[in-house]
Amino acid sequence: MSTTEGQVIKCKAAVAWEAGKPLVIEEVEVAPPQAMEVRVKILFTSLCHTDVYFWEAKGQTPVFPRIFGHEAAGIVESVGEGVTELKPGDHVLPVFTGECKECRHCKSEESNMCDLLRINTERGVMLNDGKSRFSINGKPIYHFVGTSTFSEYTVIHVGCVAKINPKAPLDKVCVLSCGISTGLGATLNVAKPGKGSTVAIFGLGAVGLAAAEGARIAGASRIIGIDLNPNRFEEAKKFGVTEFLNPKDYDKPIQQVIAGMTDGGVDRSVECTGNFNAMISAFECVHDGWGVAVLVGVPSRDDAFKTHPMNVLNERTLKGTFFGNFKPRTDLPSVVEMYMNKELEVEKFITHEVTFSEINKAFDLMLSGAGLRCIIRMDG
Structure with a gap:
């Protein structure tokens, strides 16, 4: 790998030239890393709903042309000035949010919301100099959430790079760099x-099933899955879900149904849809006195929800979480170890695999609601 250090690398990338149009495999130039940056050879990446959301560019400022992708695993090719924690050859997971280790958030044991490197979906350039490291014939191609793993x-x-156990299979643990860790941490770290x-x-998408997996690991006796798609219920059994509810099957709010079947409410709830009605239900379905509801799903920009203040005064707790409260560099290696120690099953989240040249198939699968995670092999 050292032969490319300090040089511009020409390689293939899947470029989104405009919103909602199929990605195009192009030859791009990738500049060397500058201060506090690393250049990573991506071996496996997967498609997350966040990529699709911003590719569709509904309700946000469109930034194109762009290279999407943020769930991935690879090997460090070279490092920029000032980088001491990583070296060429290290196995890593890129992460859409970061840990500078210097700000108040990073120094707090209670937060993972780094001031410097918190997710920024509209920034398409590097922090160091405000420029892109990608180009085609001198024209810049923009970054996505600081990772651009396609x-x-x-x-x-x-x-935004977590160094992991070199023995971990990268084609499996790549899915731990976003959605799976988000759901798992929401349950284990917050609920x-x-x-x-x-x-x-x-x-009961990938994040919700990861939250269920967290409840299973924690030893919950009943894990109730709520989803509008009945086709997800059979799959959810693999993740420890014991009972299923479809709100469309009832003529009263689902929180009342849950309260009726659990003697007043569940001990914990985790909301993974981003729908504000589901958020209300998740909060109001927990038991008074000790119930805790955790919000994971990202709502639309103008959403708001209301609940009666007595729901709070009666000692229900509402919490939010970001990336499952994991600090990327500090905590993600331990999540990989959970997999290595067979405490966490990752394979059941991976339902499809395509080659890099077939990347648009991964988008088709997600848009159709088929499967959970599709692995994209960069060598094909």
Whole structure:
């Protein structure tokens, strides 16, 4: 790898030239990393709903042409000035949010919302100089959430790269760099259900099933899955879900149904849809006195929800979480170790695999609601 250090690398990347149009495999030039940056050879990446959301550019400022992708795994090719924690050859997971280790958030044990490297979906350039590291014939191609993993090589701020066990299979643990860790951490780090507790999971996509997996690991006795798509219920059994509810099957609010079947409410709930009605239900379905509801799903810009203040005064707790409260550099390696120690099953989240040249198939699968995670092999 050292032969390319300090040089511009020409490689393949899947470029989104405009919103909602198929990605095009192009030859791009990837500049060397500057201060506090690393250049990573991406070996495996997967498609997350966030990529699709910003590719469609509905309700946000469109930034194109752009290289999407943020769930991935790879190997460090070279490092920029000032990088001491990483070296060429290290196995890493790029992460859409970062950990500078210097700001108040990073120094706090209670937060992972780094001031410097918190997710910024509209920034298409590097922090160091406000420029892109990608170009085609001198024309800049913009970055996405600081990672842009739909490229054989990418440049990332060192604070957004987690060094992991080199023995971990990259084609499996790549999915831990976003959605799976988000759902898992929402349950284990924030909801913190006790052994034998009851947990409701709203939304049984990949993040919700990861939240259910967290409840299973924690030893919950009942894990109630709530989703509008009945086809997801059979799959959810693999993740520990014991009961299923479809709100469309009832003529009263689902929180009342849950309260009726759990003697007043569940101990914990985790909301993974981003729908504000589901957020209300998730909060109001927890038991008074000790119930905790955790919001994971990202709402639309103008959403708001209301609940009666007595729901709070009666000792229900509402919490939010970002990336499952994991600090990327500090905590993600331990999530990989959970997989290596067979405490966490990752394979059941991976339902499809395509080659890099077939990347648009991954978009088709997600848009159709088929499967959970599609692995994209960069060598094909």
